[in-house]
Amino acid sequence: MPRWVIVLLVVVGASVVLAPVGLLVGFMYVYGENHADMRDPAEDVSVARCAVDPVTRRPVAELTVTSQAARTGTYHLMIDFQDRDGRFVETVRPAVEDLAPGATGRAAAVGRWPYEGVGLRCVVMEARFASTEPVGTASP
Structure with missing residues (x-):
């Protein structure tokens, strides 16, 4: 198998795993900023x-x-x-x-x-x- 195919598979696989993690981290950051000054x-x-x-x-x-x-x-x-x-x-x-x-x-x-x-x-x-x-x- 050519080396570029392996690199492509690794990049696509990493994107599939890291994209949801990045979205979750982004959501948590925005949620925290929006609720930073809230009080009970x-x-x-x-x-x-x-x-x-x-x-x-x-x-x-x-x-x-x-x-x-x-x-x-x-x-x-x-x-x-x-x-x-x-x-x-x-x-x-x-x-x-x-x-x-x-x-x-x-x-x-x-x-x-x-x-x-x-x-x-x-x-x-x-x-x-x-x-x-x-x-x-x-x-x-």
């Missing part, structure tokens, strides 16, 4: 107070949200009430609506049932941000 909305949420209401005996979490988002939007939260050992008691889903960039909002997460346990923990399990500002109007 849960970083904007803190539990200001976690207690059992003395009258109703229901668990209550007072939440503070300070928006670090680039535009106005709503924070959809999922708060778990847990006993002092971390066992699940109840989940509540409050929201802080139309919070401007840099603004601070408050929400109360109130359980539906009385809590008779000892000790209470309020844990932010999830926070999602949904922009309420029309596309093309966000400030840079």
Whole structure:
């Protein structure tokens, strides 16, 4: 077999193997660049107070949200009430609506049932941000 045929086979074979690898590396690079400044909305949420209401005996979490988002939007939260050992008691889903960039909002997460346990923990399990500002109007 002529030497040029062997070289051609090696070049074609290498291209078949390396082309998908190159595309994958390129995709990963672009994906990383596009998502480099993204942050988790849960970083904007803190539990200001976690207690059992003395009258109703229901668990209550007072939440503070300070928006670090680039535009106005709503924070959809999922708060778990847990006993002092971390066992699940109840989940509540409050929201802080139309919070401007840099603004601070408050929400109360109130359980539906009385809590008779000892000790209470309020844990932010999830926070999602949904922009309420029309596309093309966000400030840079």
